Structures are given as C-alpha cells and as structure tokens.
Amino acid sequence: MERREVMVGKTRARVLTAARELLLLKDFSGFSMEAVARRADVSRLTLYYQFKSKAGLLEALYDHIARRGKMEQLADVFRHGSDPLATLHDYIRVFANFWASDRGAIRRLHGLASIDPDIGKGLQARNERRRQGVQTIVERYSRVYPALSSARKAIVIDTIQMLTSFETFDALAGSSRNMDDVVSIIQEHVHHAVGYAGKAPL
Amino acid sequence: MERREVMVGKTRARVLTAARELLLLKDFSGFSMEAVARRADVSRLTLYYQFKSKAGLLEALYDHIARRGKMEQLADVFRHGSDPLATLHDYIRVFANFWASDRGAIRRLHGLASIDPDIGKGLQARNERRRQGVQTIVERYSRVYPALSSARKAIVIDTIQMLTSFETFDALAGSSRNMDDVVSIIQEHVHHAVGYAGKAPL
DNA sequence: TTGTAATTATACATACTGTATGATTAATAT
C-alpha cells in the first residue's frame, strides 16, 4: 500500500482542482459531475467511486481549500498561552487569511451550503467548531478581565462569531481593500465587542 | 382591464406563496418549476408565461417578500429630515424587520443568488441601492459631525453596509435571540463605526 | 499467481429546464 495510495491521491487532487476551477466560472450551471470529470480527464464513475455524490465531492473540496488556506495554523493560536487579547487577534488573522485564500470558491460553497442540507451539514459542523474556539478565548479572557459579565458573554461570543465569519470578511474586503486593513477593522470591532461589556482591556 | 388583472394577480400570488413554501422545505431539491406548479394548482406552462424562467420566478418572489416585509417604510426614513443618527437607527430597524420577516426564505434566496448569476444580478442591484442609502446617511452625518474624515468615509460606509446586511442579522439572531436585542447590538456597533473615526457623536 | 482496489464502459431510470405548437377558456373591445 504505497504506490497505489499515491495514485489515488493524485487522482483526487486532479478532480478537486478541476472542481474548484469550474466552481469559479461565472456560469455556475456549468458545474456538473460530468464537466468535472471531463476537465480532470477522468471517468464520471470515478467521481462517484471516490466521493460518493456531488455533496461528497463539495465536502472534500472544502477540506482541500482549508488545507491550502493553512488552517492548521489555528491549532498553534491556542497552544501559545499568551494574552487572550493577542490570541483573539491571531485568531482573526488566521481566519482572514483563510477566507482570503480562496474567496470566490468559498463564497460559492457557502451559497451551496445554505441550499443543500447535505453540504450544509459539514459547514455547520465547522461553524460549531469555530464557535468553540471563540468560546474558549472569551472564557480565558473573562478570567483575566472579570468585568465581563456572564450575561453579556453570550452576546460577545455571537458577535465575535459574526465578526469573524466569511460573510463579514467578504463584505469588508469589497473589491479591492487590502487585507491588513480588513483585519484591523475587524480587530477594532472585536475589541469593542469585548470592551463595552466591561472595562477597556488595553 | 380590471377583472382580468385581478385574476392574474391572484394566480401570481398563489404561485409565489407555493414557491415560498417549497423554498422553506428542508430538502431544497424539492424546489422545481414542476413542484411549484403542482402546489399552486396551476400548469407548469403558466409559470413560464408569467415569470419567464426559474430566475424570474425567484426575482418576483424576492419582491413579494420585500412587500410583505414592509420595505416601503424605508422611504419614510429618508423623508423625515431628523438627526442623521436617528435616521441611522431607523434605517437599521427597518432592515432588521425585513430580514426577520422571512428569515428562512431570504437565507435560501441569498444562497441561490451567490450561485446563479441570473438571480444574483437582482440582489446585487438591491445591495447597491442599500449602499446608496447608507452613503446618503453618512453624508448627512458628516455634515453635522465634520470630524469624520473623508478618508475614513469609505470604511465607515462599508462597515455599516456589512453590519446591516442579512448575514449579520442572521448570525446575531441565532436561534432565539429577541429582535430588539439584535437591533440594539447592531446599533451599538454602527454607532462605534461612525464614532471612532471622529469625535463621539452623543 | 491470485486476489483485490481503482478505473472505465455501457446502459438505464428518473427528473428537471426550456421551448414549440396548438387548443381552450374567458374577459375585453368594437
């Protein structure tokens, strides 16, 4: 089991690359199992064999994009036991980098997720994991700055979740705004979100 | 030309109601021209006659929802020449009411819009009109509070546009948060957005 | 060498979109 796995990996990668390219075309109706197969120079049946269904293929594509967008960095953000506010800033930066890494494709995948429950399930799970991350940070934060009342905690978490979402990033990035600016706008607002509930943390 | 227009109006309303109901079903794949026609007790051909295409039907559905969501109120917000900050608050409330008026359907329509350019075009036009509204308010605001530098104006407009978007509302409303709370969270952040660029306006 | 995983070929059932052609019903105009 070696050469074989490599071959399979290459086939899957070729398919996922083709799928991503077709996902970005203006005319999304051009995205079909048949078209992806043709572009990847693979039989349509191979797609079903490897990914089960269209939803399965798109799920795998999201994973693919997450890997390419360096989402592993997220683990490090939590490992370093630094200032919770710094953690929050790093957290925002990691996600902004991810969202920016393949904006068009992610936008389409999110659109599909809100329509097809099969695809939506995977994204929902991701969102819950994201929420857990936010919660962990806020928890640490409220230990250092106890002024954050527990009644406000839920609001703060939801607000940060919203501010670090793809949709927020996408709206702020617009057609040309540079990413560091977007990150600092988001950081500003997250800072405000945790700040207005208690004392100013800086 | 009277009785006839009434009949057509009734037919269209019945179709749009059926379309909205099917749009809300978990399994969105059940949404098809055929299914809508069946549910509205109308021939499939009538749908094409009345709405041209699937995209046309969904466009009309968005209009339908906008009417039901009392979006006409928006005009009044601008007519009253009151304090720009009050205008902003009213503006936020009108949109929150609209987003809340048919959250599930709007979520699906926005999902479809990010996939199908035919549908997306209509929503993009709406967003541009929404942006114009924000711009007008910010313009009025910066006349009263000149501390808002023109360099920041673009950022402020984009931020408000983001904060008043459906996606922001949807994220903050979550599964159960009461709407007045959502509105005041958004107002808080919009206030911060216009405030941090210049002097505090209140 | 034998078994097995991966890919492919062909075919089929089912469903949807959009269009064409023409019939039918009912309101409107003259």
Add this chain to the structure above:
DNA sequence: ATATTAATCATACAGTATGTATAATTACAA
C-alpha cells in the same frame, strides 16, 4: 353579439443532470 386578445393548459420534444446497476479492464499487492 361578435371578433379579438390575454391567460391558461395539454402534449410533446430536446437536452442535460444525477445516481445506480452490471460488468469489464487495468494495475498494484499479498
């Protein structure tokens, strides 16, 4: 009252999509 026209419907067709079934083929692995 009759002719006209708008709205609806029936049938049919072309094109394309998904997903599954069956079986053949290729190439790696035990």
